[in-house]
Amino acid sequence: MPGAVHDFLFGYYPYIALSVFLLGSLLRFDREQYTWRSGSSQLLRRRMLRVGSNLFHIGILLLMVGHFVGLLTPSAVYHALGLTTSAKQILAMVAGGVFGTMCFIGLTMLVLRRLIDPRIRATSSPMDIAMLLLIYVQLILGLVTIPVSMHHLDGANMVKLADWAQHVVTLRPGAAAFLADVDWIFKLHIFLGLTIFLMFPFSRLVHIWSAPVWYLGRRYQVVRRRTPTAAPRSARPWV
Secondary structure, three states, X not given: OOHHHHHHHHHHHHHHHHHHHHHHHHHHHHHOHHHOOOOOOOOOOOOOHHHHHHHHHHHHHHHHHXXXXXXXXXHHHHHHOOOOHHHHHHHHHHHHHHHHHHHHHHHHHHHHHHHHOHHHHHOOXXXXXXXXHHHHHHHHHHHHHHHHHOOOOOOHHHHHHHHHHHHHXXXXXXXXXXXXXXXXXXXXXXXXXXXXXXXXXXXXXXHHHHOOHHHHHOOOOOOOOOOOOOOOHHXXXXX
């Protein structure tokens, strides 16, 4: 890959994608709230939805948390906890394999359901199908990185990926240099991930922002037993 293209894709493109992700989501919420929805197709067909949706959502959420913690946690932190770089990579590979497989099974069911069922296909926009397939390819690429990582269990590549991510989020220059000699499968995985962020505000994925996280900290609802009242005169038996 030419140096200028490499520097653009991994030095400037992340900021373009993240800026569109944040500002685009804000503008859509402000101007197009009627389109701010998940677009559920449950009423059209429930078959494969519950199992597929649960597997996909649980898997993808755990993968996102794993990526966030794994990439943005400074090495000094997990070293202080007694975790070596090699052990951290093995842990990431095992967790990624389990959660990725769970997500893959669920997403495969959702993709088949979306593409095969005529009614669901007819109500799906081109963006719905494009995003679903893009996430599917991204997930497969992520699973493919696991056997590739087995060839360098010292964790050197993982450190480079973490350094790149930490330089990007802290606005430090020279982030692209950390990926110069990283395997192409990781670069493609990163590029598709950034592209998902870029397309996020224009898809139904915006409903993620509306996840009812506040519900976990809600107050308990006080429910009292209803006090029985005297029956109306018309309902009383004759004596």
